[in-house]
Amino acid sequence: MEQQKKFDFNTIIGFGLIFVIIMWMMYNNRDTELKEQQEKAKKEKVEKQQQAKQIATKQIVATINDSTVNDTVKLEKLKGSLGSFAYSATLPSAKESFTTLENELVRLKIANKGGFIVEATLKNFERFKKDSGQLVELIKNNNANFNLQLQTKDNRVLNTKDLFFEPTLSKNGEDQILSMKLKTGANDFLEYKYVLKAKEYMLDFDVRSQGLSKVLNTSATADLQWDLKTYRNEKSVAYENRYSEIYYEHNERKVDYAGTGKQEDDVLENATFIAYKQHFFSSILLFETPVNKVKISSTDLVNDDKIDTVYTKQFKSTLPLAFKNGELDYKMNWYLGPTDYKILNNYKKNIEDIVPLGWGIFGWINKFIFIPLFGFLSSFMGLGIAIIIFTILIKIAMSPITFKSFLSQAKMKVLRPEIMEIGEKFKKDPMKKQQETMKLYNKAGVNPMAGCIPALIQIPFMYASFQFFPSAIELRQKGFLWADDLSSFDQIFKLPFNIPLYGDHVSLFPILAAIAIFFYMKMTSGDQAMAQPQQDGMPDMAKIMKIMIYVSPVMMLIFFNSFGSGLSLYNFISNLITIGIMLVIKKYFINSDKIHAQIQENKAKPKTEGKFQKKMREMMEQAEAQKQIQNKKK
DSSP states (O other): OOHHHHHHHHHHHHHHHHHHHHHHHHHHHHHHHHHHHHHHHHHHHHHHHHHHHHHHHHHHHHHOOOOTOOHHHHHHHHHHHHHHGGGGGGGGSSSSSSEEESSSSEEEEEBBBBBSEEEEEEEEEESSSOOSOEEEEOTTOEEEEEEEEEBBBSSSSEGHHHHHHHEEEETTTTTEEEEEESSSSOOEEEEEEEEOOTTSSSEEEEEESSSSSTTTOOOOOOOEEEEEEEESSSSSSSHHHHHEEEEEEETEEEEEEOOOOSSSEEESSSEEEEEEEEEEEEEEEEEEESSSSSEEEEEEOSSSSTTOOEEEEEEEEEEEEOBBBBBBBEEEEEEEEOOOOOHHHHHOGGGGSSOOSSSSSHHHHHIIHHHHHHHHHTSSSHHHHHHHHHHHHHHHHHHHHHHHHHHHHHHHHHHHHHHHHHHHHHTHHHHHHHHHHHHHHHHHHHOTTTTHHHHHHHHHHHHHHHHHHHHHGGTTTBBBBTBOOTTSEEEEEEEEETTTTTTTEEEEEHHHHHHHHHHHHHHHHHHHHHHHHOTSSOOOHHHHHHHHHHHHHHHHHHTTTSHHHHHHHHHHHHHHHHHHHHHIIIIIIIIIHHHHHHHHHHHHHHOOOOHHHHHHHHHHHHHHHHHHHHHHOO
């Protein structure tokens, strides 16, 4: 009977738990459905608003194009939707017409409707590959939006992208000046002023108003909305997308970037420029007067690089432009051109910092060594040969450091038998073993860290090269041997399938670099293992080095297969030269017998103990004394 009662009680608990779970699931589903309904309603509301705007725009255009009524009737009809700005819709310029600004480098097409650039073509750069016949077009086919949202005193919200500007083209010497005016009267207007100079990618661009204080609500800001959906221009959409992001300068000349995640949003204080960077090309808007509370957004459009091959990123910015004395008056610059460090640096506006050369010492190496040296070499020789000569010069400059590293390894190798003897003698007393080893180093005049310091000095140069070559626009579409583009991968074979992390193609320069790394590590791992005997409690470096001999080349193959072939060529030549230097040093400069004799001579000389060595000895002695006291207590 008691068991039956117990069973019934447990059954009740079980059913109760099931009931709670079911109720929770129903509530959770209801909450999810409610959220979905809210999202759907929100989406429908936005779509309705967009449809209403499109209908209103069509009605405005239809009214403008209506030839059956005179201008007075048109004006009265348009005032119902445009207010004072209806005046601009009655002018002869209120039509789908365009004005072109062009110099040796760029061709810009500006529309009457909206007054902004609807096409921006770079005349000296081609998409995808050399001789493709397709010029790089930063702006085309409605991939850009430039709109000033205005609030009027009669509570209207107008968008300049829907209104017609009146163009006036003039010249001042070689400078082409285009004034685009959105008029509310003969002398009252909002003006976009473009000035294109000869042989320049940079435009002077001004936004100003005259006589609009009686029309606009100047207590509110005029929100400048600048959007760009960036077209793919390179052979590898994934590689290009990796270096496409928003850069900006804010808060007293600090240059930063939004990041390359799926969705990046930020709010900027005192922004002085915003750059939409597309690896090798950029659209940059610069402000003479800092703009506060700027909202920026970056959305990654490449979900699958096999399918999403047209666009890379969607960039958006909203800039609140404040009125001064009832009017707008902002002087700006607009750069539409290559992300070339030398060109950007010539403007002296900090925009060269959008080229990712690395921070701190890595950036200094690139700015003051790599860029000047490579620029000099590439000015009179082919880019592939320039990379080889560049690598040789860098390795020759680093050869004294390499020599010191090998010399230190050779000294440690000569001392290894004595170190092993000490290890065997004091294998039960690690502290004593360490003390005697330090004494041996001191007597022999050998610094066990001497081999590490030269290697550490070379690391910044290696990291700097990883930043320099992907950013070097000089390599773009320049061929060498089988590589037709040193800024992209050097495919020699297309795979019929995709290998995760590796890709669907085989590049040759990473294979050569991997082979060179294998032989370099094979030649040096033995010396390093001999130079550094295993310490108690420490991992076996000999075993680690044996593993790294195979791991490093595999990593080179995997990660560099889709990288620019210029970087892989540099790594291949670099390791090849290091092997050559190592063989020359071993054969002509390092003699084990002479090193052994020098060490024995050093041992015979009286040694003065340095402060660091003295401190280390005292610490070891104190630790040894403490250990002895503890042993006695036991």
